[in-house]
Amino acid sequence: MDAFGAVIFARALTVGLRRGMFESLARRPLSLRDLSGETGLSTEGVRLLADACVAGGYLNYRKGMYSAGAEARKWLVRSSETYLGDLIFYFDSLNTRLGGLEYSLEHGKPREPYYASFTDRDWETYVRGMANLARLLMPEVTRRIRLPASGGRILDLGGSHGLYSLECCRKFPGCTAVVMDFAPALRCAGDIREKESGNRISFSPGDFLTAPLPAGQDAVFMFNILHGFDEETNRNLIARASGSLRRGGRLYILDQMTGTGRRSLLSRFIPLMVGLNLMNEIGGSAHSVPLIREWCADAATFRVMPLRFPGVTLIEATDWSSGVNSQ
Numbered sequence: 001m002d003a004f005g006a007v008i009f010a011r012a013l014t015v016g017l018r019r020g021m022f023e024s025l026a027r028r029p030l031s032l033r034d035l036s037g038e039t040g041l042s043t044e045g046v047r048l049l050a051d052a053c054v055a056g057g058y059l060n061y062r063k064g065m066y067s068a069g070a071e072a073r074k075w076l077v078r079s080s081e082t083y084l085g086d087l088i089f090y091f092d093s094l095n096t097r098l099g100g101l102e103y104s105l106e107h108g109k110p111r112e113p114y115y116a117s118f119t120d121r122d123w124e125t126y127v128r129g130m131a132n133l134a135r136l137l138m139p140e141v142t143r144r145i146r147l148p149a150s151g152g153r154i155l156d157l158g159g160s161h162g163l164y165s166l167e168c169c170r171k172f173p174g175c176t177a178v179v180m181d182f183a184p185a186l187r188c189a190g191d192i193r194e195k196e197s198g199n200r201i202s203f204s205p206g207d208f209l210t211a212p213l214p215a216g217q218d219a220v221f222m223f224n225i226l227h228g229f230d231e232e233t234n235r236n237l238i239a240r241a242s243g244s245l246r247r248g249g250r251l252y253i254l255d256q257m258t259g260t261g262r263r264s265l266l267s268r269f270i271p272l273m274v275g276l277n278l279m280n281e282i283g284g285s286a287h288s289v290p291l292i293r294e295w296c297a298d299a300a301t302f303r304v305m306p307l308r309f310p311g312v313t314l315i316e317a318t319d320w321s322s323g324v325n326s327q
């Protein structure tokens with residue numbers, strides 16, 4: 001029944017979002033008839049959908065009227081700071097590629113990586129989904145980032161929407177950042193970029209596995225990157241990233257990691273769902289904290305900071321003994 005609920009309820013939430021059901025019900029309670037009118041769904045269709053959302057804990061039903069519950073207002077209404085609707089649209093888009101999961105698990109990678117067939121629209125869905133999650137995690141993550149008092153230079157590998165860099169530049173007035181990602185991902189960051197007025201963030205299109213990385217960085221971010229690659233690629237990538245740090249600079253890794261010792265069901269489950277999905281998307285996996293520690297063997301200091309969000313961990317690795325640029 002886990003499987004049944006996962007397949008159907010995910011799509012039901014997506015339809016509810018697409019038809020504006022949660023927005024309508026957050027404005028005011030509605031009867032079934034009015035809800036049918038506002039969503040354009042049949043009366044019987046919207047009844048099933050709304051009742052499923054009542055049973056799922058998102059809507060309330062009282063005296064013939066439906067209304068948005070606290071969970072819907074928190075996660076599914078765009079004006080909420082913790083809105084995750086775009087992330088749900090991204091989850092829904094995984095359906096088209098999950099047909100290949102069996103092949104990917106057999107071969108350790110998909111027939112072709114997701115970005116080989118991505119349209120501009122797919123990129124937008126992806127970047128917006130990631131931005132939802134980043135907004136949620138950002139306060140907790142940026143609170144733990146340590147930069148020089150004067151600001152410092154950040155290299156944000158696979159930084160996509162650029163929100164983490166944007167927030168650091170807001171918090172540290174002298175800070176500058178380079179966000180490196182594939183060109184189509186950076187194009188989608190346009191509306192987010194407009195919020196940055198001081199020109200302290202630059203966007204650098206390129207493949208961070210092969211492109212030269214700028215030297216002398218105070219911090220390199222690798223947020224939700226390692227789960228996209230296999231062991232060897234990550235080992236090399238971490239060596240490249242640490243090589244672009246100045247002496248005393250810090251590498252920050254944010255990911256859904258296994259082996260954190262956290263016991264909640266979600267903390268153990270979510271990294272593995274991410275791993276399965278990433279193997280299917282790009283040949284990635286869910287990596288453990290001890291394995292990442294091994295990849296960072298040249299760092300004398302390795303701090304592991306589990307976040308409140310289930311399954312997500314931030315690592316700070318510093319005092320690199322080799323490959324570190326002293327600029």
Ligand SMILES: C[S@@+](CC[C@H](N)C(=O)[O-])C[C@H]1O[C@@H](n2cnc3c(N)ncnc32)[C@H](O)[C@@H]1O
Nearest residue numbers: 130134158159160181182185206207208223224
């Ligand atoms: C899961 S998203 C993470 C986005 C952002 N760092 C965050 O945490 O919200 C991974 C990002 O890495 C980018 N990426 C993956 N492989 C890359 C590569 N070889 N070169 C540049 N960017 C890459 C993807 O395009 C995507 O934007």
